Amino acid sequence: MAKTVYGHISGLKPSELRALERLYRRRVPADYLITHELSRELSRLSFELNRQLGLLINRRGEIEYVIVGDYHQIVIPAITRSRKSEGRLKGLRCVHTHLSHEGLDQDDLLDLAFLRLDCMSVLEVGEAGLPGRLHTAYLLPQKDSDGYYGYLSPVYPWELKGDFREFIESLEEELERVRPLKEVSDREDRALLVEVHSGPKFYAEERLSELRELARTAGVTVVGEVIQRRDRPDPRYVVGKGKLSELIIQAMQTSANLLIFDCELTPSQVRALTEMVDLRVIDRTQLILDIFAQRAKSREGKIQVEMAQLRYMLPRLRAKDDAFSRLTGGIGARGPGETKLEVDRRRIRERIARLERELKAISRQRELRRKRRKRHGLPVVAIIGYTNAGKTTLLNTLAREHLLAEDKLFATLDPVSRRIRLPDGKTVLFTDTVGFIRELPKDLKRAFQATLEELYSADLLLHLVDISHPDFEEHIKTVEEILEEMGLSRAPRLLVFNKIDKLSPEEVRAYQNRYHAEAISALNPETLPPLLSRLATFLDNEKPM
Structure with a gap:
């Protein structure tokens, strides 16, 4: 275990350095936070050097670091040691001096939290370098009315009792008790x-x-x-x-x-x-x-998600070690060659280009299918809306099928189309689409462009809205903004409020009149005839509503 004098040691005399080196050869009984003798020596040296001094002490009482600061502060070194459980303390305590007779300050509390120390103690340096009171803070197992920190009563070092190890053990036992380890698996995020x-x-x-x-x-x-x-x-x-x-x-x-x-x-x-x-x-x-990676099932969906992930990852690659540099040529091509970072970037760009070619092929196939539908005169209604608005549920009810519909965001990634017969006998192709969300990542927008091409050929966009959501107006605005970005702001569309069973009839009528919308419950087929009749009228007239 390396022990060192750390910090602002420039300008110190050899005799002063030797005095500091003697400090970290000292030991503290495991039952004591610090001994009276060590506190006297620490206080005296801090007074003579006119600098703050600190000690990092482990639970065996060994001093791992002697830290030298300036008059106002010390800087604790990075602690790389880890313990078996992520939530446990680091097994180190810090005791450092203050020359201006104040107790713990905000920086001390921040260091206590950032480093997960057993405790942070500040020793006042009094006249002639004599030790004053010791102020100690520790992390609470649970937040209380005073915050996240607990405090021991300030005491003089000679008043300390041999109960420090018992205190820390009980503190960690309480930390383990309140942490919900039994409620969640170690593998679960x-x-x-x-x-x-x-x-x-x-x-x-x-x-x-x-x-x-x-x-x-x-x-x-x-x-x-x-x-x-x-x-x-x-x-x-x-x-x-x-x-x-x-x-x-x-x-x-x-x-x-x-x-x-x-x-x-x-x-x-x-x-x-x-x-x-x-x-x-x-x-x-x-x-x-x-989420998209978990839910993509079709080849097209997986390609689109992988492209988005690669585009997100590309600017976030960084070199970790110059040792990754390597030769990639022979005679006449000597030099560092490509670094590992450059190779990774090149491979990602090549993979993106290959995926883009595959998506273009899929897009051409979609275009052929759209042309066949046009030749047969089959109208297309694309169901769009904010994620989890009930689009797949509506398609299930219309087609009397059981496509996956969950009360989760982005339950549908792959577009699904079904032929539906309207009340006037006309057959219409309804297409379910991926849900929108505010600030949809631009890499996902680009990746899913092939899927969203279905919207450009649709005769009508059926904009479904979860009217029971408290933020539904913002959802409408988000969808409208995305449509505008896609150049579909002039596309014919019909606003439809879903989940009306969660509101009173009076509220539903008020929203309908305000937005000139249809109102349905996708789970209840009896609420759908007015919507289907309006769709039939629109498709007969072939003009925006």
């Missing part, structure tokens, strides 16, 4: 959701609610949620350092192994967060990509 916003709180809560549904769809267990209001995200950690410390503590308390941010993270933010919190970190885009 346990996530904290993070929302950073600059607008009203209700808007942040709505976004967080949708993120929670996405996590549920992906099979992730949500064990906590964090909202922070900021004018703009922190360029390094997205959230502020105080909120980041709360995230670390919550992750430890809830046995979380994953952080999911609602905003899109830059590669540098992912790296910084991962290094700081020691957890996996993903953003909303990655979560949606994972």
